[in-house]
Amino acid sequence: MLEFVRLVMLTGGLLAIMPVLLIITLAVAVERFYILKKILRQGRYAHSNLRKVPDNDVDGLQAIVEASSDALQSRLISTAIAIRGESAEDMDLRLDEEILAASPKITRRLWVLDTSVTIAPLLGLFGTIVGMIQAFNVLSSNGGPSKVTGGIADALVSTGAGLLIAIIAxxxxxxxxxxxxxxxxxxxxxxxxxxxxxQGRETRVEPARPVRLSAGV
Known part of the structure; x- marks a missing residue:
């Protein structure tokens, strides 16, 4: 503990930020892992059951919604039920609106991880620079070369900590x-x-299909 306090003082206090940044990074990573995996699992359930529903079977669609009412995909199905009877083009636009509205929920807090990737190495490097300045101040105060090299080596701990956090993030x-x-x-x-x-029929509103190569003449 005393050694850590000494390194914190050497880097101008910047090394003390590293554990906090690491904890925040790991907390966001764990939370996003749980949420995104849950959304994917609910999506697989919804899509798998949706493929079994016959055309124009509103009751079948409503059953999927009731089975997982808190799912992100249920909002999409509920919207489709509410706007049934509209044209395929209008329905496509309305469902696109729901997907865009759901996008921020999917990417929420990911900016924290992006920030950790950028700021952790910079804080580490800055802490190292502060530590090296102090090490050279020792040299100017008639300190021995061993104290200078030891101070530089200790200051590099800050850079190493920053790089470690960035790699994880x-x-x-x-x-x-x-x-x-x-x-x-x-x-x-x-x-x-x-x-x-x-719509009860195939529509043109679908993902791009692979090009079918015709047989040679």
Whole structure:
């Protein structure tokens, strides 16, 4: 503990911020993991059951909503039920509006992880610079070379701590960006499935399909 306090004093107090930043980063990472995984799981349930619902079966759609009323996807299904009878184009626009409204809930607090990736190495580097300045001040005060090199080595702890936090945060940023894209894709699939079933026929409002190559003549 005394050694940590000494390093904090050496880096001008910046090293003390690192544990706080690490705790915040891990707290947001754990919270987002739980929320995003829950949304994905609910989406798989909704899409799987939606594919089993016959065309124009409002009761079947309502049953999916009641089974998971707190799910993000249930809001999409409820909207489709409320606007049944509208054209495919109008329904597509209304459901797109719901998807866009849900987007902030999916990406909430991810900016904290982005900030950790950027600010942690900078704080670490700044702490190292402050520590090196103090180490060279020792040299100018007739301190021995060993004290200078020891001070620089201690100051580098700040940079190492910042890089460690950034490495942890950048992993979660990339992982949650992938999960967010999966959820948005999932919502698009549910939207298309809803339009097809509410219209009772195939519509042109669907994801891009792969090009079919015709057989050679």
């Amino acid at each position: 950048v992993y979660f940023v990339n992982y949650y960006s992938t999960l967010s894209r999966e959820i948005m894709h999932q919502l698009e699939l549910i939207k298309v499935a809803l339009i097809n079933r509410m």
